Amino acid sequence: MKGPRILCISFSDIRSDSRVLRQLDQLTKFGRVTTLSYGEAPPQADDHIQIDSGLPSLPQTVSGVLNLALRRYKTVQLEAPAVQVARAALGSREFDLVVANEARALPLASVVAGQPKILCDLHEWAPAERTHVLSWRLLVAPFMHWVCATYLPRVAASTTVNSSIAEMYQREFGVRPEVVRNAIAYRPDLAPTTLDPERIRLVHSGGAVAGRNIEALVEAVDVLGDGYSLDLYLIPGRQRDAYWAELQKRIAQSPGTTLHPPVLPADLPDVLNAYDLGVFSLPPLTPNHKLMLPNKFFDFVQARLGIVFSTAEETDRLIREYKLGAVAEGFGADELVRAIGAMSRADVAAAKSAADDAAEKLSSATDLATQDRILSELLLGGASKHT
Template sequence: MTEPRILCISFSDIASDARVLRQLEVLSRHGHVTTLSYGVHPAGADEHISIDSALPSLPQTLGGVLKLGLRRFSSVALGAPAVAAARAAIVGREFDIVVANEARALPLAFEVEGAPKIWCDLHEWAPAERTHVLSWRLLVAPFMDWVCATYLPRVDAATTVNASIGAMYEEQYGVRTDIVRNAIAYRADIAPTPLEADRIRLVHSGGAVPGRNIEAIIDAVDLLGDGYTLDLYLIPSRQAESYWKQLTARIDASPRTTLHPAVAPAALPSTLNPYDLGVYLLPPHTPNHRLMLPNKFFDFVQARLGFVFGPSVETDRLIKENGLGVVAAGYSASDLATAVRKLSREEIAGFKRATDAVAAELSSETDIAVEDSILRRLAEA
């Protein structure tokens, strides 16, 4: 039997997109994989079609914005510069399975030749991806709602990150989703590290994106004073150069904060392992923030860290059920500093041991089984 021809679409740089990289590991076992994305040829792909990273994946030309404002969504669905370039790049090529990463890839997925089966991996709640930004809320959110309503009922499989968001897709669009968390592979070679004698080491990793509240974490470690340090492993945003300059200036002004170059997703657990507490304070600006279950949660688990997170439905549950750490009272620097200051060294060491105890359970094995099942079903259909 000829192996399926699989097209994986992602309007991201897959080489630094941990979720899609994990997805590719599974796809590569089921067929011949072609990736279509920004950036260089990612691991796990047999072929790669690169989209110019300067091209936006949403309509940003004057004509495109006007069509968004006039709600002429069908005429703009394939008009974003990156989408148009991607469509041109695959003209005449047929595929058996298309994996559309995030709803914005769906209009393109349905243009692919060969009558492919379509699996949409909904990383989060698409209609509210950036609704804390006024222009996005007024122009793009209605378009994303239209994309979901138009295309999701027609897909052959759909997945999302947790049951809370899955329930929203079923209620709003009538599509049932399987759950594929942001969990990473179990690292049996990593164990909790002992605390250093003179300090508690806080760490945060992820994208340096406006609204992620990284400044509050920096302010918190300065409030904590001697005996505490913060290390940051940050990925600069392609679209926020001025923010990156402001953020690095703030880091430079903090005597207790150190900025490190970003590391590959697979290297994060071992890189983070020497630290004590993984910290994250994401205010609930959108439903996705309120219901988050981010990559970094699972990175911290495999790194065997204790947790101090701001309140969030899904992470609150996992932290409290498993004794992994504490949930701060809110999202301010003082909330984080207060939560950390209350912890004894013995409690922090206990959190690290608790994380070690559930590292296998909170790894990617369950998610891989879900993806394998979807791909077998689509290949046989």
């Protein structure tokens, strides 16, 4: 395919990264796409540069940590092992547009040959991604703030997941990203399934990452007991660390919980459709947690499930506006038990029906239109909407 040369950088395994996969669907309409990421090539890529998944995308070497501590950010910005390998692999290859997924990709995007325009999909609030971790808070957070302050005013356009986070970027850095939610395509072929006469079927999908509070879901279904089940579709962390091992042990001890292999993002609505309530509890350890609007929310809607989430500004508003289910007012198993247990079978059926009614409105149509407009402006001429 002729046309613009597009480089998509994501320090993730794109094949299991729903947001970037949807992004690639749009990029392929405009030109030839090279992906640079961990893991093998996603199906949409015309070309792929694979980075060893064991290489950190932040400067976690001895010299890197020292430079972070000394605030030598210009020196350290390209020192992360994954960034060094990626830069060498790119060499002098030229591109017309670089899509940098998350702020950590901006320094690399800025040195790509060909003087490309840069579109940064910030995803969430970059300076506080993991501020609940002391080393991140002391060393990485100031660096990410510097990256945003240095590079965001220079990019041609930027996007983020919701208006609350967009407003934070505008207040802090004077740049307001456009909103592209984590919504998925409308699935008119799906409908709410009939309730099982014996039990309410709870389900959760996502990353098995420490801090995601999956243990609270397991504990909640144990307390709820007969009449409830929990199915988990989890993606282990790249390193399959001690947390994953302990989580597997905890799940094995729960008579009501079943662990399944992860499901490809495109297949999730079909798989989830067999259940009744999509559940998630996330303690507000960072601003991103407080303002979450995750993939799984939209997966659950398209699967025609009722929703029970712990309280968070963006999801609370949507759950209540569309009558999708219930909000757990705290972040432990007890609050989940109260929220789920307070829903009668009629309430669960009504929430599933409400998801069916809201599915088209909460689909990706608006977000795809925003992406198409931005890409048209950047690649086909016209002024950027970046302000």
